[in-house]
Amino acid sequence: MPDEPLPAPTPLAAKSPYELRVDLAKDFPEADFRTALATGEVGFLHSFTTGSTVDGPGVRLVAWTAGCMWRCFYCHNPDTWTMRNGIPVTIARAKEELSKYGHGLRVMSGGFTLSGGEALMQDRFAVKLFAAAKGMGIHTALDTNGYYGDRLSDAELETIDLVLLDLKAWNSQRHQRLAGMDNGPTLEFARRLAAQRKPVWVRFVLVPGWTDALDEIQQIAGFSADLGNVERVDVLPFHQMGRFKWRELGLEYQLHDVEPPSVEEVERACAYFRAVGLKAY
Numbered sequence: 507m508p509d510e511p512l513p514a515p516t517p518l519a520a521k522s523p524y525e526l527r528v529d530l531a532k533d534f535p536e537a538d539f540r541t542a543l544a545t546g547e548v549g550f551l552h553s554f555t556t557g558s559t560v561d562g563p564g565v566r567l568v569a570w571t572a573g574c575m576w577r578c579f580y581c582h583n584p585d586t587w588t589m590r591n592g593i594p595v596t597i598a599r600a601k602e603e604l605s606k607y608g609h610g611l612r613v614m615s616g617g618f619t620l621s622g623g624e625a626l627m628q629d630r631f632a633v634k635l636f637a638a639a640k641g642m643g644i645h646t647a648l649d650t651n652g653y654y655g656d657r658l659s660d661a662e663l664e665t666i667d668l669v670l671l672d673l674k675a676w677n678s679q680r681h682q683r684l685a686g687m688d689n690g691p692t693l694e695f696a697r698r699l700a701a702q703r704k705p706v707w708v709r710f711v712l713v714p715g716w717t718d719a720l721d722e723i724q725q726i727a728g729f730s731a732d733l734g735n736v737e738r739v740d741v742l743p744f745h746q747m748g749r750f751k752w753r754e755l756g757l758e759y760q761l762h763d764v765e766p767p768s769v770e771e772v773e774r775a776c777a778y779f780r781a782v783g784l785k786a787y
C-alpha cells in the first residue's frame with residue numbers, strides 16, 4: 507500500500523489573522539520550547555500578513571505571535587492564546603521574511619509591526635526581530651497589551667519606533683473581569699513610555715454594553731492625554747469576525763447577542779478623546 511502523502515506544512519503567510527490555526531507547535535519538544543523562549547532563537551507565530559494599513563503608519567508587514575496571558579472575552583483571535591498553536595519559526599527565517607519586504611516597506615514609508623496574541627510573551631524573539639528590522643532601515647511598531655513591558659530594557663525599547671498600546675478598561679476590577687488580569691502593569695508601562703517620550707498610539711476596543719461606560723472612556727481619555735506622548739487614539743469597533751474561532755475551539759463565547767457599535771457610537775467615543783486634545787479615529 508502506498509504511503510500516505512505528508513500534509514503540506516502550514517504556510518507562514520496568511521491572508522489575515524482570522525485564519526484559525528491550531529496545534530502547529532504541538533510536536534516541538536518541551537525543553538527546546540524553554541530554550542527558544544530564553545534565547546529568542548525560535549519564535550511561535552500565527553502568521554505573517556502583508557498590506558495592513560491599520561497597524562501603524564503606512565503599509566505594514568505584520569507578524570502575529572502566538573501566546574497571550576490575557577483572556578479578553580471579546581478576543582477575535584483566541585487561537586493565539588497558546589504558543590503551541592503557533593508555527594515554530596527560527597529567527598533566521600523571520601529575518602528572511604522581513605528582508606523580502608524591506609525595500610517595499612521603505613519606499614512606501616510603511617514598516618513592520620509585531621502583534622499577537624501578546625508579542626512580549628516572546629520578548630527575546632521580539633527584541634531580535636526589532637533589531638533586525640532597524641538594521642534594515644525599516645520602521646518598527648509593537649502592538650501590545652503592555653503587561654510585560656518591563657521585560658524590555660530601555661536600550662531594547664530604542665529599537666521600537668512606535669508602541670500601539672491596548673487600553674481595555676480603566677477601573678481595575680472591570681479590567682480584571684474583561685481581560686482576566688489587572689491593568690496595573692499596563693498603566694505603569696504607559697507611564698514609562700511617556701517618560702521616554704516614545705510615540706504611542708492608544709487602541710481602545712468599543713464593545714457596546716461592556717466598554718462603553720462614559721466614566722471609563724473619560725478616564726482612559728484623561729490618562730492618555732496626560733501622558734503627553736500619545737499621537738493618536740484608535741477606537742476599534744467590536745465585531746463578530748472571530749466568533750467562529752470560539753466555537754471551533756470549544757470556548758464559551760459570551761457576546762453572541764452583542765451588535766457592533768454604530769458609526770454614531772464610535773464617533774461619540776472618539777469625541778471624548780478629542781475633548782481632551784487627542785486625535786481619535
Ligand code: SF4
Pocket residue numbers: 574575576577578580581582583584586622623624651685
Ligand atoms: S490581549 Fe489581545 S490577544 Fe490577548 S486575549 Fe486580549 S484581545 Fe486576545
